[in-house]
Amino acid sequence: MPESLSGAARAAHPTHPPRPSGPFDAVVAGGGLIGLATAWRAARRGLRTAVVAPSADPAAASGVAAGMLTPATEAAFGEEALMRLGAASRDRYPSFIAEVEADAGTPAGYRARGTLQIAFDTDDLARLTELGELQTRLGLKAERITSRECRRLEPMLAPHVRGGVHAPDDHSVDPRRLTAALRRAAAARGAVLVSDTAAEVLCAGGAVRGLRTASGAELAADRVVLAAGAWTPDIGGLPEGLLPPLRPVKGQLLRLRTPAGEEPVVSRTVRGLVKGAPVYLVPRDDGEIVLGATQEERGRDTRLTAGGVYELLRDAHELVPGVSELEIAEACVGLRPGSPDNGPLLGPLGPSAPAGLHLAAGHHRHGVLLTPATADAMAAALLGEALPEEARPFAAVRFAPQAGTGTRPERGPGHGGGHDGRDREES
Numbered sequence: 423m424p425e426s427l428s429g430a431a432r433a434a435h436p437t438h439p440p441r442p443s444g445p446f447d448a449v450v451a452g453g454g455l456i457g458l459a460t461a462w463r464a465a466r467r468g469l470r471t472a473v474v475a476p477s478a479d480p481a482a483a484s485g486v487a488a489g490m491l492t493p494a495t496e497a498a499f500g501e502e503a504l505m506r507l508g509a510a511s512r513d514r515y516p517s518f519i520a521e522v523e524a525d526a527g528t529p530a531g532y533r534a535r536g537t538l539q540i541a542f543d544t545d546d547l548a549r550l551t552e553l554g555e556l557q558t559r560l561g562l563k564a565e566r567i568t569s570r571e572c573r574r575l576e577p578m579l580a581p582h583v584r585g586g587v588h589a590p591d592d593h594s595v596d597p598r599r600l601t602a603a604l605r606r607a608a609a610a611r612g613a614v615l616v617s618d619t620a621a622e623v624l625c626a627g628g629a630v631r632g633l634r635t636a637s638g639a640e641l642a643a644d645r646v647v648l649a650a651g652a653w654t655p656d657i658g659g660l661p662e663g664l665l666p667p668l669r670p671v672k673g674q675l676l677r678l679r680t681p682a683g684e685e686p687v688v689s690r691t692v693r694g695l696v697k698g699a700p701v702y703l704v705p706r707d708d709g710e711i712v713l714g715a716t717q718e719e720r721g722r723d724t725r726l727t728a729g730g731v732y733e734l735l736r737d738a739h740e741l742v743p744g745v746s747e748l749e750i751a752e753a754c755v756g757l758r759p760g761s762p763d764n765g766p767l768l769g770p771l772g773p774s775a776p777a778g779l780h781l782a783a784g785h786h787r788h789g790v791l792l793t794p795a796t797a798d799a800m801a802a803a804l805l806g807e808a809l810p811e812e813a814r815p816f817a818a819v820r821f822a823p824q825a826g827t828g829t830r831p832e833r834g835p836g837h838g839g840g841h842d843g844r845d846r847e848e849s
């Protein structure tokens with residue numbers, strides 16, 4: 423229901439069905455970074471938009487993510503198209519942040535300090551060197567540097583760090599601040615924020631007609647965007663098997679606090695490989711350091727585990743021993759939305775789906791990085807324009823069921839497969 427209606431007012435009318443709202447040009451199901459940025463950008467382009475999302479789910483990826491904007495140090499063989507989209511989105515960040523902050527009137531937590539990627543042992547260094555070739559091919563700035571140069575950039579690194587890669591253009595953003603700013607920016611542009619759960623897409627005559635919420639409100643619109651992260655498959659009203667499968671990919675993280683008056687243990691994002699396992703430390707201006715993250719395929723399990731936390735702290739301590747002195751402020755578990763090829767699903771699903779149905783889902787590890795590019799692509803799709811060139815390999819239609827066969831392709835073109843995630847499936 424509309425945000426302006428207080429909880430007390432809702433409780434006072436428990437038997438009255440909520441009033442239908444709209445009509446809107448587009449209703450977005452999902453109020454994380456992807457949903458909000460889509461609604462905000464579409465509103466800036468003149469569409470009347472609404473966003474339907476429950477008040478924050480603690481496992482929603484936008485509230486848990488560290489906020490690395492690091493396509494160079496995330497580069498993985500087999501994911502070239504995804505990295506190109508990531509680099510384009512990263513390059514959009516400064517102007518995107520300026521526009522969001524101007525509309526919101528509050529800072530969005532962008533921090534342009536670069537990223538250092540470091541290796542614990544010689545095998546880890548060999549892996550970083552291999553990736554250097556890919557970074558160069560993709561035109562991503564990433565300079566191989568010695569162990570001593572790494573410590574010159576980050577004096578609190580362990581002396582045995584073998585060397586690394588400096589990516590001066592890979593920055594970070596605080597996803598919680600950006601989410602809050604996007605909510606204000608979207609509202610300032612006239613988007614209606616509805617605090618409810620998206621329950622069902624309303625369809626008639628082969629086209630979407632709007633969205634019904636869990637509390638029974640109906641929002642009329644001829645375009646509906648499904649952008650509810652790992653919860654997107656819960657939205658009903660669509661033929662069985664229409665949506666490409668999305669799987670939750672669990673991530674455990676710690677938020678660490680630097681004691682008052684002390685220097686933070688790192689000044690820029692530090693990504694490490696420790697015996698093949700990735701770990702990252704992402705500092706904020708207020709001294710918080712986000713330490714992440716596990717990558718586990720365990721369905722909707724959101725338990726914080728001793729093993730997950732132990733491995734993160736063990737590996738971070740190997741690279742930056744001072745981590746052990748920090749206070750643990752918060753432990754978080756989030757669910758990333760993983761698509762069949764780990765690339766995002768953008769825009770309409772094609773002729774097998776109701777007209778006006780769009781996806782902005784499946785961003786897996788890259789939702790924060792891909793927020794500006796997704797917002798641009800989705801606003802274009804909602805206005806009936808072609809997706810921007812770098813987003814085209816990620817058109818949702820690549821996984822649409824094939825007419826007549828009911829099957830869908832298993833992989834999208836030009837990407838998928840490689841990643842450097844901290845897989846703990848076997849543990």
Ligand code: GLY
Binds near residue numbers: 490715786787
């Ligand atoms: N983007 C980093 C992660 O998903 O852990």
